[in-house]
Amino acid sequence: MARFLLVMLAFTLSACSANWGWYVVNPQTKAGWTNLSFLLSGLKYTVLLSLTAILISIVVGLLVALPGLSSNRAMRTASRIYVELVRAVPILVLILWVYYGLPQLTGLTISVFWAGVIALALSDSAFEAEIFRAGIQSIAKGQYEAAYSVSLNYTDTMRYVILPQAIRRILPALGNQLVYMLKMSSLVSVIGMQELTRKANELVVTEYRPLEIYTVLVLEYLVLILIVSAGVRWLERRMQTDERA
Amino acid sequence: MPPDAPDAIIRFDSVSKYFGEFQVLKSIDFKAASGERIVVCGPSGSGKSTLIRCINGLESYQSGVITVDGVQIGQSVAALRKVRDQVGMVFQQFNLFPHLTVLENLMLGPTRARRLDPAQARAIAMKYLERVRIPEQAGKYPRQLSGGQQQRVAIARSLCMEPRIMLFDEPTSALDPEMINEVLDVMVELAGTGMTMIVVTHEMGFARKVADRMVFMDHGEIVETAPPEEFFTAPKSARCKDFLQKILNH
Ligand SMILES: Nc1ncnc2c1ncn2[C@@H]1O[C@H](COP(=O)(O)OP(=O)(O)O)[C@@H](O)[C@H]1O
Numbered sequence A: 001m002a003r004f005l006l007v008m009l010a011f012t013l014s015a016c017s018a019n020w021g022w023y024v025v026n027p028q029t030k031a032g033w034t035n036l037s038f039l040l041s042g043l044k045y046t047v048l049l050s051l052t053a054i055l056i057s058i059v060v061g062l063l064v065a066l067p068g069l070s071s072n073r074a075m076r077t078a079s080r081i082y083v084e085l086v087r088a089v090p091i092l093v094l095i096l097w098v099y100y101g102l103p104q105l106t107g108l109t110i111s112v113f114w115a116g117v118i119a120l121a122l123s124d125s126a127f128e129a130e131i132f133r134a135g136i137q138s139i140a141k142g143q144y145e146a147a148y149s150v151s152l153n154y155t156d157t158m159r160y161v162i163l164p165q166a167i168r169r170i171l172p173a174l175g176n177q178l179v180y181m182l183k184m185s186s187l188v189s190v191i192g193m194q195e196l197t198r199k200a201n202e203l204v205v206t207e208y209r210p211l212e213i214y215t216v217l218v219l220e221y222l223v224l225i226l227i228v229s230a231g232v233r234w235l236e237r238r239m240q241t242d243e244r245a
Numbered sequence B: 001m002p003p004d005a006p007d008a009i010i011r012f013d014s015v016s017k018y019f020g021e022f023q024v025l026k027s028i029d030f031k032a033a034s035g036e037r038i039v040v041c042g043p044s045g046s047g048k049s050t051l052i053r054c055i056n057g058l059e060s061y062q063s064g065v066i067t068v069d070g071v072q073i074g075q076s077v078a079a080l081r082k083v084r085d086q087v088g089m090v091f092q093q094f095n096l097f098p099h100l101t102v103l104e105n106l107m108l109g110p111t112r113a114r115r116l117d118p119a120q121a122r123a124i125a126m127k128y129l130e131r132v133r134i135p136e137q138a139g140k141y142p143r144q145l146s147g148g149q150q151q152r153v154a155i156a157r158s159l160c161m162e163p164r165i166m167l168f169d170e171p172t173s174a175l176d177p178e179m180i181n182e183v184l185d186v187m188v189e190l191a192g193t194g195m196t197m198i199v200v201t202h203e204m205g206f207a208r209k210v211a212d213r214m215v216f217m218d219h220g221e222i223v224e225t226a227p228p229e230e231f232f233t234a235p236k237s238a239r240c241k242d243f244l245q246k247i248l249n250h
């Protein structure tokens, strides 16, 4: 699949090759190699940023989802309000607000990396909460009843009986969120995070070859996300085997 | 047992329960002595499940008092825990934990609720798996077992808590006919150990063999209660006669 896409892309590009200047990222020349490694050096931050953000957003999402399933009306409302509010703010706006606004509010300076992590995690947590809520609600009532009948308390019931089953069911959705997060991390370039997109922007300013450089950027995201998708599918298969006959 | 016997392990005093406007249990008075084996029957929707689910607090109730082993249910979470430590429950749909092996299903309660160490919990689990005659299935997942085997695992899972009372809610209703007996045999054997048992079932052969007392429910009331021989040969109420006729002649 990946190879097919690349071949198609190369074919399309070479077909209208009049204005191409691939020398700018040609690994066989010294300058091209320097440019290429400059572009690739953003990868580490894109990955680190996305993974940190998704881990935090999963934890926050779960903490928001659980009161949303409570029989207590006030807890449900609080959870609902959080989800609705956070979901309403565009990610880019949240990034700007956290980086430029939050330090004024709290008096603490915040690094570009952590501003990006907080904004992405916050924004994603509302979606994670909805995913967890649906996953937990899909577990039959009898599972709680059986757990309570062997005298498990609420925490143990969630931890050992409900969540392990819910997480298996929502794994594809969590995988989607990770892919989404990798893509949205490109927005953190606006506050100067040295991730993939920022590197490409900087190189375009000095080399004046937007077409080639942004094409490399597209390919970088494409390969990254194909790898992540394959990883998630592998994990899904692994987690399902033990339940199968 | 006589209404004011001192050693009632389960006691319902004028218990009423509503689902919204609908009254499911109508001022129920009911007692079970320690070691007593009671079979509850009655038409579908009469409140049998609700009645036994109240005993381990899976359902709340709105008025009256339920006491189990001296602990009043509905007072506090701690009281409920204490009751659930003493009361096992077997469901119509088994409700095994599908993501855990048979052994893990059995060990969860002992390790997390009884706080036994894994070696002890494993020993207890194997003991009860042998009691229900499927020790060789310990490493399998529930869906790899037949319905009858799953229900026996569910019985063993409850027994691992070493409860004083076992509740059964139509334990054989979801089983293929050829598997009913393997489950009933295990229950008959359990009845011989002095366990207090409340069994909702329409298996009248089992009832005749095992029950100390029959309870007939209809429309949220206990209409009739009698020892089996009397219950089956000389039911008093018209509703009970009618019901027995239907299920004995199907
Ligand atoms: N969660 C519920 N909400 C509303 N009504 C219920 C609920 N559970 C049971 N009922 C109703 O209560 C009545 C008694 O149910 P149940 O105790 O399950 O009867 P049985 O076990 O004798 O068939 C039925 O009419 C049923 O529809």
Ligand SMILES: [Mg+2]
Residues within 6 Å of the ligand: B048, B049, B050, B169, B170
């Ligand atoms: Mg029922």
